Each structure stands twice: as C-alpha cells, then as structure tokens.
Amino acid sequence: MSTVDTKFIDQSTQNINILKSEERRETITIFGLSLPAVLTILIVVFLPIFWLSSLSFYNAAGELSMENYTRIFNSALYRRTFVVTFQISISVTVICVLLGYPLCYWLCKFPDRTAGVLMVFVLVPFWTSVLVRTYAWLVLLQRNGIINSSLMSLGVIDEPLQLAHNLTGSIIGMVHIMLPFLILPLYATMRGIDTDLVRAALGLGSSPRGAFWRVFFPMSLPGLFAGIVLVFILSLGFFVTPALLGGGRVQMLAQRIESTITVYSNWGAASALGVVLLLLALVMIWLMNRVFSLDKLFMR
Amino acid sequence: MEQIEQRKIDGLWLTVVGIAVLFFLILPTLIVIPMSFSGASFLEFPPTSFSFRWYAAYFTSPEWMSATKTSLIAAIMTTVIATPLGSLCAYGLHCSTPQIRNTVQFLVIMPIVVPVILIAVGVFSLYAKVGLNYTLTGVVIAHTALALPFVIVTVMSGLRNYDFDQELAARSLGASRAVALWTITVPQVKFSIQTGAFLAFITSLDEVVISMLVSGGDNATITRRMFNALRDQLDPTIAAISTCLIVVSVTVLVGVQLIGRRKNIDE
Numbered sequence: 355m356s357t358v359d360t361k362f363i364d365q366s367t368q369n370i371n372i373l374k375s376e377e378r379r380e381t382i383t384i385f386g387l388s389l390p391a392v393l394t395i396l397i398v399v400f401l402p403i404f405w406l407s408s409l410s411f412y413n414a415a416g417e418l419s420m421e422n423y424t425r426i427f428n429s430a431l432y433r434r435t436f437v438v439t440f441q442i443s444i445s446v447t448v449i450c451v452l453l454g455y456p457l458c459y460w461l462c463k464f465p466d467r468t469a470g471v472l473m474v475f476v477l478v479p480f481w482t483s484v485l486v487r488t489y490a491w492l493v494l495l496q497r498n499g500i501i502n503s504s505l506m507s508l509g510v511i512d513e514p515l516q517l518a519h520n521l522t523g524s525i526i527g528m529v530h531i532m533l534p535f536l537i538l539p540l541y542a543t544m545r546g547i548d549t550d551l552v553r554a555a556l557g558l559g560s561s562p563r564g565a566f567w568r569v570f571f572p573m574s575l576p577g578l579f580a581g582i583v584l585v586f587i588l589s590l591g592f593f594v595t596p597a598l599l600g601g602g603r604v605q606m607l608a609q610r611i612e613s614t615i616t617v618y619s620n621w622g623a624a625s626a627l628g629v630v631l632l633l634l635a636l637v638m639i640w641l642m643n644r645v646f647s648l649d650k651l652f653m654r
Numbered sequence: 655m656e657q658i659e660q661r662k663i664d665g666l667w668l669t670v671v672g673i674a675v676l677f678f679l680i681l682p683t684l685i686v687i688p689m690s691f692s693g694a695s696f697l698e699f700p701p702t703s704f705s706f707r708w709y710a711a712y713f714t715s716p717e718w719m720s721a722t723k724t725s726l727i728a729a730i731m732t733t734v735i736a737t738p739l740g741s742l743c744a745y746g747l748h749c750s751t752p753q754i755r756n757t758v759q760f761l762v763i764m765p766i767v768v769p770v771i772l773i774a775v776g777v778f779s780l781y782a783k784v785g786l787n788y789t790l791t792g793v794v795i796a797h798t799a800l801a802l803p804f805v806i807v808t809v810m811s812g813l814r815n816y817d818f819d820q821e822l823a824a825r826s827l828g829a830s831r832a833v834a835l836w837t838i839t840v841p842q843v844k845f846s847i848q849t850g851a852f853l854a855f856i857t858s859l860d861e862v863v864i865s866m867l868v869s870g871g872d873n874a875t876i877t878r879r880m881f882n883a884l885r886d887q888l889d890p891t892i893a894a895i896s897t898c899l900i901v902v903s904v905t906v907l908v909g910v911q912l913i914g915r916r917k918n919i920d921e
Contacts (some may be wrong), residue, residue: 363675388746392762396761397775399764399799456671475677478680478904483859485901487682489888493893562660590771591772615778628775631769
C-alpha cells in the first residue's frame with residue numbers, strides 16, 4: 355500500500371514538473387515572437403543613444419572627464435541655446451493649452467458623430483507631413499505673405515511685420531504642429547467624464563462657472579497633464595520647424611546638436627547636449643506615464 | 655436671468671474660439687493646394703492664374719523623381735517589414751505575464767517620445783561603423799524601428815478588445831497554436847493590423863530628421879530634398895509636391911476610417 359502511494363506521489367510530482375517546464379517553454383516561445391521587434395528597437399534606437407551618451411564623458415584626448423559638461427554650462431553660446439529652447443517650449447505649451455482646452459470643451463458639447471466629423475479638422479493636420487505644414491507657414495508669414503498684406507490693407511499696420519525667420523515664426527509654426535498632441539489625450543479624457551456629475555452640481559445650486567471649475571475641470575486634469583507633457587517633450591527636441599521658420603536666427607537644442615556634429619564634428623560636446631536632452635525627456639516621460647498610459651493616445 | 659445671459663455669452667465665446675481654432679488647424683494645412691496650381695513664377699497667395707506648370711516641373715525633374723522613388727520604396731519596405739514584426743510582437747506581449755508585458759511595452763513605445771534628433775544622431779554614428787549611411791537599406795532599417803511602436807500599440811489595443819478564449823477553444827479542439835493564431839485571431843484583429851500598416855507607411859514617408867542625416871546621394875529621400883530646398887528658397891515646385899503628400903496622407907486616413915466603419919457595421 356505504502357509503495358503504491360509513494361509511486362503515485364512520485365508520478366504526480368513528475369507530471370507537475372513536466373507541465374511546469376512545458377509552460378515555461380511555451381512562455382519563452384511566445385515571448386520569442388516579440389524578440390525581432392524588440393531587438394530592432396534596442397539595436398537601432400537605444401544602443402546608439404547609450405553609446406553616444408558614454409562618449410560625452412571623454413575629452414578630446416580620450417580621457418575620462420566632465421569637460422564636455424562644464425563647457426556646456428560655462429559657454430554663453432550653449433546657455434543661450436538652453437534659454438531659447440525653454441523659452442520656446444514653454445510659450446508653445448502655454449499657447450497650445452489656451453487654444454486646445456476651449457476647443458476640446460466645445461467639441462464635447464456635440465454628439466459623438468458630429469464631434470467625430472469635427473475631429474477631422476484635427477486629424478488631417480496631425481497626419482500631414484510636418485515639412486508640408488512648415489512650408490505653408492513660411493509662405494503665409496513671409497514679408498509679402500497673405501497675413502502681412504491683409505493686415506496692411508485693413509490698415510492695422512503700415513509696413514510688413516517680421517513674422518518668419520525669427521522667434522515669432524518658430525513659435526507660430528510649432529503651435530500648429532503641437533496642438534493635436536495636446537488635443538488628442540485631452541479630448542479622450544473629457545469624453546470619458548460623466549456629465550451627469552456637472553448636472554448634479556447645477557441641480558444642487560452651483561453656478562455654471564462654479565460647476566465647471568469645481569467639477570468638470572478637475573476631472574479633465576489627467577488628460578490636460580498628459581497633453582502638456584507630450585507637447586513640452588516634443589518641443590524641447592523639435593528640429594524641423596525652428597530650423598526652417600527660425601531662418602538660422604533661432605537655435606534650439608536639436609539644431610545645436612545637429613550643427614555640432616555636421617559642421618564641427620564635435621561628438622563629445624554634441625553627446626553631452628544629447629544626454630541633457632535625453633534626461634529631460636526621460637523625467638517627463640516617467641512623470642506622464644504615471645498619470646496617462648502612452649498607448650492610450652493612439653487607441654480609438 | 656443674469657445667469658442665463660452669462661451662460662449665453664460663455665457659450666457664444668466658446669463657439670467662436672472653437673471654430674477659430676479648427677480653422678487655425680486646417681487652413682494652413684490646405685493652403686498649399688491652391689498655391690500649387692498657380693501660374694506665376696513666384697509664390698503668391700491667393701494665386702492669380704491657373705496652371706499645372708509646377709506639377710510638370712515636379713514630374714519632369716529627374717532629381718525629384720528619383721527622391722520620390724526612394725521615399726516610396728522605403729515606405730513600402732518599412733510597411734512590409736514593420737507590420738508582421740510589430741504584430742507578432744504585440745501578440746507575444748499580449749500572451750506573456752503582466753510584468754514582462756508592462757516593462758517591454760513601455761520600452762518599445764518609448765521611441766515615439768524620445769526626441770528624434772537623438773535617434774537620428776545615434777543611427778548616423780551606428781551606420782558610420784557598419785557602412786549603412788546613404789543606403790536605402792539603412793533608411794528602411796531606421797524607419798522600421800521608428801514605425802514598429804505604432805504597429806505594436808495599435809495591434810495590442812486590437813488584441814485587448816478580442817476575446818482570447820476563441821483561440822483557446824480552437825486549440826482545445828485540436829488546432830496547433832500557429833493554425834489557431836492564423837485562422838482565428840488574425841482575421842479578428844485585421845482592422846488593427848491594417849491601421850498599424852497605414853501608420854507605418856505614413857511614418858516612413860513623412861520622416862525628416864533621420865532621413866536628413868542618413869539618406870543622401872542617389873538615395874536621398876523626398877523629405878531630405880524638400881528640407882534642403884526650403885532652407886534655400888521658396889520654390890513653388892514644393893507646393894505641388896506637398897499637395898501630392900497631403901493627398902497620400904488623406905487617402906490613408908480615409909482608408910483607416912472606412913475600414914473602421916466597415917468593422918463597426920460587421921459587428
């Protein structure tokens with residue numbers, strides 16, 4: 355009797371072990387399906403970035419040093435780049451909030467279908483090439499462009515304003531590119547808000563403005579925060595629009611990195627700038643991931 | 655009474671701002687279309703005469719045509735590679751433990767928010783070592799890495815809405831895992847896979863910064879040529895090219911919407 359028992363127990367432990375190892379093997383096989391994509395991203399995106407980051411800790415003679423970093427923070431040129439980058443990114447983010455929030459709130463007043471049609475006005479620019487839109491702004495903002503000529507014929511101004519090839523032009527163009535990135539997460543969040551809560555607040559005697567600020571607005575904050583972080587990160591590292599609409603007068607971080615490499619071939623300095631940009635971006639991605647999962651942005 | 659007045663004013667103000675912002679978004683996007691049909695030899699808006707001369711200039715220029723060809727081939731190759739790789743990755747992640755899934759998912763989505771200039775400079779230095787700069791292969795590999803996150807995200811969201819028990823049922827009835835995946839799961843997340851493919855195509859076609867550093871010579875992409883041309887002068891030929899790019903983007907967007915609608919009717 356006892357021998358049968360042990361044999362039975364032996365057999366079942368063996369079975370459990372086989373099942374477990376089979377399950378483990380299957381988990382590995384299934385994860386193996388992800389590997390080609392994961393490896394491509396690791397090798398093409400992350401590996402070179404980490405390798406370049408390590409370059410920033412060596413000086414021209416090939417010794418370990420913080421020279422590249424001390425130079426960044428001591429040189430007036432690089433300091434100016436940081437100031438301009440933050441100045442533009444903050445202005446763009448603030449303007450996007452001022453334009454995007456009322457638009458999303460207004461869209462929420464329409465039934466799903468109508469709002470869906472109106473969203474085309476947001477999605478078409480979103481999926482149109484950044485280059486095409488920057489080109490359009492170059493034409494609109496130029497000295498004899500339509501904005502200057504209509505302002506002049508209306509008698510608002512006597513001579514053309516300098517709109518392109520400077521800070522103003524870069525900011526206008528960037529707001530146009532970044533606005534959809536604020537609208538998409540914010541609108542998704544607002545659509546999810548239960549409007550009965552606002553109605554309840556009104557029924558309990560709140561003024562419409564009070565109900566908005568104390569009930570609706572706080573509930574829209576996660577989406578607003580995600581949009582703000584997204585616009586701010588993308589602005590910090592933005593290249594195309596300031597390079598073209600800034601006309602060489604506006605040098606943001608991304609352009610400084612590009613010219614440091616292509617014009618001066620100074621990889622140490624460029625990678626130090628890159629590390630600073632990367633750290634800024636990582637902190638914000640981490641912050642955003644806490645309140646709004648990134649993949650929600652592209653869900654329909 | 656006063657409150658109703660206040661609400662009306664607030665509502666009116668909101669409508670005005672809403673419409674203004676929508677026009678701010680759409681008008682500059684579409685303004686290049688009428689410009690591209692201008693007959694003048696310099697850029698003017700609104701155009702005073704009509705002609706196809708800028709389209710003729712575009713389609714007869716060997717440089718622009720070769721760049722267009724490079725971009726289209728790169729975009730098609732990127733789509734063909736990134737769609738299956740990304741879909742498999744999404745499936746693998748969907749079936750793995752939550753811990754692995756969350757970590758890896760965060761990692762593969764990151765390229766969407768990492769500043770492109772960093773990826774571009776990194777890829778440029780990597781390619782300098784392996785000799786892939788100024789080659790079509792190099793452009794395709796870099797664009798694939800950039801497009802993968804979009805495919806993975808859309809397919810994963812499709813899988814989340816799919817009842818996975820159906821695949822388990824097929825397997826318990828004797829189908830192998832591969833057969834169950836191909837005949838049961840894939841057809842049901844087809845819409846997400848197609849959307850992912852469209853996004854991959856557009857990502858590659860419109861990409862500027864990486865192409866600017868990595869593509870060149872005979873393999874320069876259209877965005878690289880456009881960027882360089884815009885740095886120098888406002889050539890109206892670019893209005894014609896831009897119009898073509900808008901048509902492609904809008905077609906793709908409409909395609910995605912139509913598939914989405916058909917899917918909704920099916921359900």
